Amino acid sequence: MTRLSPALAIVDAGGATTSVGLVGRIGSRWRLLGSLAGPAGTPEAALLAIVAARVRAADPDLAAELSLDSGRLDSVPRLMARSRPPATLVVLAASRRAVGDLSAVAVRTGWRVQGASTESHDPREMSELALGQGVRAVLIGAGDPPGPDERPALDDLAALGGAVARRRPELQILLSGAIRGRRAWRESLGADPPGDPARIVEVPAAVRRRGDGDGLRQSLERLFAEPGDGRVAMRAATESLADLLDRRVELVEVGLDGGTRVLAEPGVAGAPPTSIGIVTAEGALVPPDPDDETVDRVLAWTTGSLDRHRMGDRLRELRGQPWVDAAGDGARLRLAAASAALARMAGLTPALNAMAVPDVTVVAGGAFAVAPASATALAVADTIRRTGVTQLTWDHARLLGPIGTIEDPAERRALLADLLHDGLVPLGTIVVTGNLGVRRGAGRHDRPAGRLTLAGDGREIQRDLIAGDLAFVDLPPGRQAEARFAFAERVRFGRRTRQVSVPVSGGIVGLMLDLRDVPLRLPERRDRRRTLLADWSALAWPGDAR
């Protein structure tokens, strides 16, 4: 498809907005000509028509060469990804502990999880939950062998699961552990259960002492996967990107219905690239019915004075119409919600947090679509905190998801190689150091903890490094420099060191120097916390003092 046509529309249909990027073959490579996003449901043809009209106005010859006449846009091939809304998975088990173990694994997948156990719910309540209209799958789990806290209620659980499977023949039923072997399950399900027999599948048990439930997680991911799903496809695109750049690449994405955090590494000795990470409904910008916990988590990242109820109102509005109110206070609210979502994802991926900082961090997703670049960089630095240096880029035209849907790795890599510079906007470089000492103003004077020398293009800038400081140093896109750090004491910078020299590259944000605690420690008192966040926020939202 991409070899034959001179133009290609790259469509990412997300939960909140639809983005259309128009790429054209210029010479021997694909170039991004423009992109436009509209609220979800906006016809992609309308978006494409506007982008094509802008190309025609800017360069009529190029538009003619690429056959971008308004009457011929229907024939432009589409490369499309669609973010699938999370489906509800009900987790039923015979003890609170078992439900907790299973749910802890399930929340690290695209499923939206609700749990109930025979300890906490009566059979009628459990049946009501499982028979609910929006439920797509029920995971009925027990330990293998079952624990002493599960055994008394295991037959009731198996019988309840069998009855649910019989009453809702369209439901996917997942059996974990010792359920299928129970006589109560067989008797309740009956000899000839309705529906497709393949809908009842066995999945591995989740037992804490046997690792982190990777087998169960992979099974749940497989069941959730759908061809063309943008969020899942991003993983493949990130792997291709790592392979292409020969760098470790981390992708963090926050959308309306879920988020993605993936770390990809290039293949070694001819092996394909690899990745670890999650696609999770917990990474959603705002969950469908924001509760007090969600509200508090967002409030924790805000500098305004909204109370809980009003913040709840704002989050409900944001969930209902995520494309609305993207300027002014709305932009800040969106970033606060995105920070809360990133923090939730960081909490679900301790293994990634423990790994070395990636060479490149790609920010993607509708949550960051209209935020100022420096605010986006700050949100990432606030939540995904590891010491070291990473180059930050932004998938501004939302190309990665659709490109990830290309099944052939070579073709995917080739298209990505062409569009790399147009599709990924360099935001700059984030430098995070740890163990630098007490935060400024918290007891110690602003005595420099070290010194930075930034050398590049024949110029040299020197700057004192003060513990707890956050600063943006101007380094324009396309510029490379060498940053030499000399600290008074040994600090954490990927490893423990006093002196380090790293290459950094410029971007819209420049060089972001983050000398705050790792992990970030914020005051418990709300007023102090707000003051501190407001100080940092003033740097990230230039010209918008509030």
Next chain:
Amino acid sequence: MNVEGPQPGYELIRPRRVVAGPLEARFRLRPGERPLVGPGEAVVRGAPLAERIRDPRTAVVASAGGASAKPGSWWTAAPGRRSRGDGAEQGELLFRSGGRWRIAAGDPAQPLEAPFGGIVRDVQPGTGLTLRTPARGLLGLDVLAGPSTGHLHVLAGRDGHVRASQIDVGAAGAILVVGSHVDAEAITRARAVGVRGIVVAGLGVKERREVVASEQRSQAGAHGLPPFAILVLEGAIGRPIASPFMAVLEVLEGRMVAIIDEPACLAIEDPDLELPRPAPLLVRVTAGPLAGFEGSWAGLAGRHRFAGNVLLEAGLVRFGGRAPVAVPLGDLERFV
């Protein structure tokens, strides 16, 4: 009239449907609530669709109809035999374990009545039932409680705010249109005087919680209050009701309507009633400093910088006779 052709960019604005129909209304059933109708059955307004229960619980019964009993079917104790243990005389079979059935039971409450006539399309005990009807619905964002029926009465204008003192017993049995927002006290009073429903543009989280708590108390009481529902048209923040919606509501003044939650709408049973259509090229601002204002579309404005140093695609909107103003495209809605 086709307004989209000659107006570039108009179709980039999010369309908001005002009226939809015919409706396929879904009513949720909890385990233990007994459907009284079957698929294909025709029902009239007010016909009982299902028995509701209060104080739902699980009961254990020793035998329940022998081998023919299956999960989801209804069980009634044999006449003349006194029940033992949990004392349940009837209920919905959940599952059989250890030779005994668990059933979902509860005390009878007010039945679920059909808010309009239609044909029952689907019944799933413990989950819900679907009613297909030729009625149309004025679409809202969501519904609390319900379903409920009553005569529509417009109590306040599109940007009004109704207080408790404005609601008196004369509104009993009515569904009130209360404008942009309503406080918790007014809702409590409406419930107390027998109002059947409220149509409001915005309902905050605080009021929402109080309504839900009040509804739960009402359901738990032995003498339940009549059905009540709130249709929220816009969201959580109060703003004027959009004029195309208000125009329909004004036409419906005094007519029998119903509030249902799936889809969230005000159901209009009269299929012959002529409803006003939105004006061509009408757009409405949904957020920002101009929130609630309505004007006419004047074309795309390209990328503009807005508050917070944010660059957004914008459209030009003419408010009255003034010069067009650039508004973020995402903050606009059009009506279909």
